[in-house]
Amino acid sequence: MTVDVGVYVPDMEKISSFGNIAHQIGFKGIAITGLMDQPFRQLAEEITVYRRVNITGKGINSLRKQIERVRKNTIIVAVQLGSIDMTNWVVEDKRVDFLTLDPSKDYKLRETTASIASNSATALEIQIAPLLNSSGLYRSKILKAYREAVMTAVGAGMGVVLSSGATHPMGLRSPLAMMHIGMLLGIDRPLVERAVHELPIYIIERNLKKLSTEFVSSGVEIVQRGRVHEKE
Amino acid sequence: MKRSRRRYLLFHLHREGQPVNGKHLGLALWKSLLSLYGEINAADSKLYLLDFDESSGVGVLQCSGSALQQVITAAVVINAIEQTLVSFEPKRTSGTIKGLNHQVPRHE
Numbered sequence: 001m002t003v004d005v006g007v008y009v010p011d012m013e014k015i016s017s018f019g020n021i022a023h024q025i026g027f028k029g030i031a032i033t034g035l036m037d038q039p040f041r042q043l044a045e046e047i048t049v050y051r052r053v054n055i056t057g058k059g060i061n062s063l064r065k066q067i068e069r070v071r072k073n074t075i076i077v078a079v080q081l082g083s084i085d086m087t088n089w090v091v092e093d094k095r096v097d098f099l100t101l102d103p104s105k106d107y108k109l110r111e112t113t114a115s116i117a118s119n120s121a122t123a124l125e126i127q128i129a130p131l132l133n134s135s136g137l138y139r140s141k142i143l144k145a146y147r148e149a150v151m152t153a154v155g156a157g158m159g160v161v162l163s164s165g166a167t168h169p170m171g172l173r174s175p176l177a178m179m180h181i182g183m184l185l186g187i188d189r190p191l192v193e194r195a196v197h198e199l200p201i202y203i204i205e206r207n208l209k210k211l212s213t214e215f216v217s218s219g220v221e222i223v224q225r226g227r228v229h230e231k232e
Numbered sequence: 233m234k235r236s237r238r239r240y241l242l243f244h245l246h247r248e249g250q251p252v253n254g255k256h257l258g259l260a261l262w263k264s265l266l267s268l269y270g271e272i273n274a275a276d277s278k279l280y281l282l283d284f285d286e287s288s289g290v291g292v293l294q295c296s297g298s299a300l301q302q303v304i305t306a307a308v309v310i311n312a313i314e315q316t317l318v319s320f321e322p323k324r325t326s327g328t329i330k331g332l333n334h335q336v337p338r339h340e
Contacts (some may be wrong), residue, residue: 021246029311064327132311135267170248170317177308177322184305 002175003029005052005076005098005200006127006163011035017169025174025207029204031076039211041076050204052076054100060089071095075207078125081107091117097203098125100160105144114156118180123199124153127165127180128173147186160187160195161203237297240282241304242323242332245289249316254284254291260313261293265306277303282329292332296336 004022007030009015013159015032020030022030022045027049043049050166053070055077063079063086071077078098079090082105090096091113099122101109109124117124126149130142153160166172173181175196182192209215214222245252251313258281266274276297284291295303307320 009304021319024246025319139267168248168317170246170311170319172319173308174319174321177304177320180301180305180308180322183301184309 001028001201002197003027003031003048003050003200003204004164004166004172005031005050005161006078006100006125007032007172008165008167009033009035010167011145014169015049015086016045016151016173018044018166019049021041021169021172023046025172025177027172029201031204036086037073039073043069047174048179052074052078057086057098060086063090064093067093067095072211075211076206081105081109083107084110084113085118087090091122094120094122095205096122097146098123098128100125101149102145103130103142108145109152110148111152111156114153114158118157120131121159123159123161124149125161125163126150126182126185127163128178129165129171131181132171132173143185150185150187154187154191159199160191161199162192162195163200169209213218236278238278238294238334239297239327240329241293241295241325243292243293243307244293245284245290245338246321247289247316248317250316251286252289252313252316252318254281254286256314257262257281257284257291257292259308260304261307264310265303267277268306268309269302273299273302279303288294288321294328294329297327 004027005102005199009018009032012035031050031052033052033054040050041046051074053074055063055066066193074213076097076102079096080100080102081087089152091099124148164172178196187195265277278296280294282292282294304322310320324332
């Protein structure tokens with residue numbers, strides 16, 4: 001089961017055209033930003049749509065408040081790579097799933113940040129849309145930023161996830177196509193398979209489990225509810 | 233000079249809008265390969281669009297085995313051909329064209 005975890009659907013009327021293409025190219029699910037109230041829903045095209053929230057804020061307090069507010073009804077929580085202090089705080093927080101790299105900004109992924117992220121299971125998200133919408137020198141600069149970030153993340157043992165970042169149905173790419181773009185970014189074959197097929201669904205399943213009423217904390221679940229019999 | 237093996241790629245070009253002409257697709261593939269990997273690699277790729285059905289978007293291209301990875305990547309990053317938004321989906325590769333036909337029908 002493969003899921004594209006970064007899709008930007010402009011309005012709910014267009015969701016079926018995204019679902020249709022996603023189904024045709026081999027996805028079972030897409031995670032969309034905003035628009036939905038519930039954590040997930042099923043489309044007629046045999047596609048599950050998951051709720052994703054991109055959090056932006058100027059300071060740690062603002063981020064903390066936003067994460068608290070959205071985490072309980074969201075499947076994917078992503079924060080954009082920013083200043084060192086904020087990013088290091090973000091990747092340490094286990095409620096954050098993705099650290100998204102914006103190639104148009106000057107922020108770089110540092111080894112220390114990647115190392116903290118590898119311990120808290122926050123993954124680096126690379127969206128391929130900027131690569132598709134550019135050419136020449138500008139694309140070369142994007143490739144440089146992505147390849148450096150990927151190399152730092154892989155070196156530190158931080159997970160890497162590839163998503164489309166599509167704002168249009170034709171911005172979606174099949175899982176195999178995404179794997180080839182991953183290899184262009186310097187990810188080797190086993191890791192690129194993990195970045196496209198395994199890690200996204202692992203994170204979604206982990207978060208779905210957390211939303212379940214039986215979930216208490218990591219590794220603790222209610223397996224059976226019963227009555228307490230008092231001694232007479 | 234050692235002769236490299238040919239590889240064949242079955243693909244599906246998804247589109248939104250007007251059908252894409254085979255000639256324009258071939259040109260877009262070459263341009264993308266040239267832009268991403270340079271003149272030497274583009275020349276060595278021996279890229280050739282063997283078959284393309286404009287209405288279904290299914291086609292077969294041929295390239296040298298050593299350039300297959302580069303050709304697929306270059307094709308995948310194409311986002312528009314002649315104002316038509318496209319999404320290139322590599323389906324299957326084979327060492328023989330017959331192999332592709334056996335595995336997946338060429339015209340769906």
